[in-house]
Amino acid sequence: MGTPHRMNLIIAGRDIFSCDLVGTMVMGMNPGEVEYLKEFASLKERSLSLDGIEVKGKSIDEVAQKFEWRLSFEDIFHQARIRGITVQDPGESCCSGCATILSAFSAVFSKDNPGVVLDGVEICMGGEVRAKGESKKVFLLGNCAVSNHKDLKDGIQVKGCPPPILDTVVTLVRKTLPLKASGKILMTRMIKNIGIKLRIYDEAFPAFGTYAPPEFDRNHF
DSSP: OOOOOOOOOOOOOOOOHHHHHHHHTTTTOOGGGHHHHHHHHHTTTOSSTTTOOOOOOOOOHHOOOOOOOOOOHHHHHHTTTTTTEEEEGGGGGSSHHHHHHHHHHHHHHHHSTTTTTEEEEEEEEEETOOOTTSSSSSEEHHHHHHHTTTTTTTTTTOOOSSSOOOHHHHHHHHHHHHHHHHHHHHHHHHHHHHHHHTSSSOOOOTTTTSSSSSSSSSOOO
């Protein structure tokens, strides 16, 4: 979901956790601010300090850059010039399951419908977000969002923990696009999925505008 930065750098080691700590510092971040590293360190009684890690080759100071590591779901649609859709930040109540499903849907929908203008669509995830009053169609993605909007009579529920990707794509495409357009897209998707399962077709979903040459050669993806 983020914006890649070519660094021509390889981080390798015998310990995955140590590599992640070094990688975090290379990206200009404090390991103590990365939740999964903190959790692992607590469970395994490991230190978040680099004091006990021997770094060979170039030093971290030589290669470190400050990267913005977070990209909102809304940004993915905006990069594809899709307007009229809102995805609020789900906060910490949304697990990686629903986040992964929405990431997959965002990639598929953006590739199939660049430049489309939607009419007041909102997608809610997690147990913290409340739908905006001005949204005309509110999709409740996952059981947490459904449970948090029991009073929303017109909410379009996509149940599951997480909801199946197929149910998510079919529901959102059918409910956001005209009947003819949605039918064509879903039929094309079905044919592509059959091709993928038969291993006669492959498809990539590079983020819009982030893998541009000369920094990245699309033939590598």
